[in-house]
Amino acid sequence: MRTLIRNGVVYDGTGAPGFAADVLVQDDTIEAVAPELDAEADEILDEAGMAVTPGFIDTHRHCDTAALVDPDFGRIETAQGLTTIIGGNCGLAPLPVRPETARQISDYIEPCLGPTPETMQMAHFPEYLDALDKTDKPLNIGSYVGIGTLRACVKGYGRAPFTPAELDWARGYISEAMQAGATPPARNLFHSSARRPPMAVCWPPTSAARGTTLCQVWPRLLKSPRKRACR
Numbered sequence: 001m002r003t004l005i006r007n008g009v010v011y012d013g014t015g016a017p018g019f020a021a022d023v024l025v026q027d028d029t030i031e032a033v034a035p036e037l038d039a040e041a042d043e044i045l046d047e048a049g050m051a052v053t054p055g056f057i058d059t060h061r062h063c064d065t066a067a068l069v070d071p072d073f074g075r076i077e078t079a080q081g082l083t084t085i086i087g088g089n090c091g092l093a094p095l096p097v098r099p100e101t102a103r104q105i106s107d108y109i110e111p112c113l114g115p116t117p118e119t120m121q122m123a124h125f126p127e128y129l130d131a132l133d134k135t136d137k138p139l140n141i142g143s144y145v146g147i148g149t150l151r152a153c154v155k156g157y158g159r160a161p162f163t164p165a166e167l168d169w170a171r172g173y174i175s176e177a178m179q180a181g182a183t184p185p186a187r188n189l190f191h192s193s194a195r196r197p198p199m200a201v202c203w204p205p206t207s208a209a210r211g212t213t214l215c216q217v218w219p220r221l222l223k224s225p226r227k228r229a230c231r
């Protein structure tokens with residue numbers, strides 16, 4: 001499919017001022033950007049008076065569940081110019097889920113992510129990627145490791161510290177998820193699970209020194225989360 005976009009003002013994403021140009025696209029590749037392109041195309045769009053830009057990336061989305069259950073998912077996003085979105089924000093993710101803590105996790109994420117079908121109870125991040133691959137989405141989707149969900153999955157909401165076995169499970173989950181393509185753990189200082197120590201020691205799994213640093217920094221942030229989080 002060859003598309004010629006004519007007469008728009010191109011903002012190329014570098015921060016440079018917009019400039020008048022035509023854009024020739026072959027399938028998903030930009031072939032040419034130049035004034036008054038003369039090229040054969042299957043489709044010619046006259047975008048006079050419109051801005052022509054690369055797709056926008058929204059790094060803070062809570063669409064993790066919707067991406068799997070909403071048949072119209074992506075329509076609103078692409079209408080806003082979004083072509084890549086990142087979920088798993090604020091420590092909230094639909095996985096990992098284990099039967100013992102499934103109810104607690106569902107209660108935890110539902111206010112933000114919506115109801116989670118039982119069929120979405122997944123304990124390993126690659127399962128989530130496989131499920132996304134089976135859907136027909138018009139945009140790219142990435143995800144953080146949701147540290148709040150991970151904590152709830154391993155520990156529920158008790159205040160007892162992690163046992164070595166629980167830490168190993170959490171570390172294993174993070175490593176597996178990141179090897180599969182997840183972005184690093186994300187947490188939120190306001191949600192209840194984030195205030196339960198000591199999740200921070202779970203990362204990084206191979207560096208005791210950096211893990212210790214996180215342990216020291218995060219409790220300080222928790223003393224004044226609103227003030228620090230706004231910086």
Ligand SMILES: [Zn+2]
Pocket residue numbers: 060062089090
């Ligand atoms: Zn958020």
